[in-house]
Amino acid sequence: MSSDMFDLDGRVAVITGASSGLGVAIAETLASAGARVAVVARRADRLADVAQRIDGVAIARDLSDLEQADSVIPAVVDALGPPEILINAAGSMFTEEKAEAEPRSAIEQTLGLNLIAPFLLAQGAFPHMVAAGRGSIVNISSISGRVGIPGIPQASYAASKAGLSGLTAELAVQWARHSIRVNTVAPGFFRSEITGPLYDSERAAAYLRRNTPLPKEGSAQDIVGAVLWLAGDAGNYVTGQTIVVDGGWTTR
Ligand SMILES: NC(=O)c1ccc[n+]([C@@H]2O[C@H](COP(=O)([O-])OP(=O)(O)OC[C@H]3O[C@@H](n4cnc5c(N)ncnc54)[C@H](OP(=O)(O)O)[C@@H]3O)[C@@H](O)[C@H]2O)c1
DSSP states (O other), rough: TGHHHHHGOOOEEEEEEEHHHHHHHHHHEEEEEEEEEEESSSSSSHHHHHHHHHHHHEEEEOOTHHHHHHHHHHHHHHHHHHOOOEEEEOOOOOOOOOGGGHHHHHHHHHHHHIIIHHHHHHHHHHHHHHHTTTTEEEEEEGGGGSSSSSSSSSSSHHHHHHHHHHHHHHHHHOOOOOOTTEEEEOOOOSSSSTHHHHHHHHHHHHHHHOOOOOOOOOOOTTTTHHHHHHHHHTTTTTOOOEEEEEETTGOO
16 A cells, blocks of 8 residues: 555656756656656757666756747657656856845846746646646746855845745646646755755865754755655645755754
8 A cells, every 4th residue: 555655557757957956856757666767858868868867768858948848748748748756957057256246147047947947848848737637747846945044145046946846836726626736845955966066165064064953965866755655646736836855954
C-alpha cells in the first residue's frame, strides 16, 4: 500500500532544469518510480546522457526564450504523449548586484526564466491534464522567496521565486476542479552548479553551516522526497502549498 502511493506507473512527466543539479536528481527519482520522463534544458549533450540513463527523452530548449518555452509541451506530447506531471526546476540568477544596482535586463531575464516560463509550461500542460482528469505541477522556488538572505544579494531572484508561490496558490484554486494540483517546493541551500562557488569558499560554507540547524550539507537527494510526494498519489490532497526543504534555515 505505502509503496503504491509513490508509484508513477507510466505517467508522462516533464522536468525542466534536468541537465544538472536538483533537476537531474528529480528526473532520476521520478523515472525510478515508473514515470516516462522528458528532460528539458539548454545543454543537449548533458540532457542526452540523462535521458539515456533513465530511458527518457531529451528536449533541448532555452526557456529564457519564451517562444521556445511555449514549444516544450507540444514536443513532449509528440515524443511521449500527454503529460500528467510537470516539474519546473530550471532557474538561474543573472546578477549578483545589490538591489539598487541590478540592471533592468537582468531583472527581466530573471523573471522570464524563473517565473514566466514556468507559467507558460503550466498553461501548455493544462489541457492535457484536464483531458487526463488529473495532473500535478511542482514548481521549484527558493527560501529566498520567503525570507531575506543576508549577505547574498538576490532581489529579482527572490521576487521571481516568491512569484512562483503566488502563482501556485492561484493556479491551485483555479484548476482544482479538474483535479490538477499545483505546489511549490522551496529549497534552502544545496550543493549544485548554481551554489558551487558558495560551497567552495570556506567563509561562505561556514556561514551556511552556522545557519542550518540540521548538521549536514544539503544534497540533491534531500529534495527529491518532497517532489515525489507532491508529484504522485501520496500527495493527492495537497494543493496550493509551498513546502520548505531547508534543513531548518527558515525556522531559526
Ligand atoms: N541549489 C540550491 O541551493 C538551490 C536553492 C534554492 C533554489 N534552487 C533552485 O533549484 C533549481 C535548480 O537549481 P540547481 O541548484 O540544480 O542549479 P543548476 O545545477 O545550475 O541547475 C539549473 C538548471 O536550470 C537549467 N537552465 C538554466 N537556464 C536555463 C535556460 N535559459 N533554459 C533552460 N534551462 C535552463 C540548467 O540547464 P542548462 O544550463 O543546460 O540550460 C540546469 O539544468 C533552480 O530553479 C534554482 O533556482 C536551488
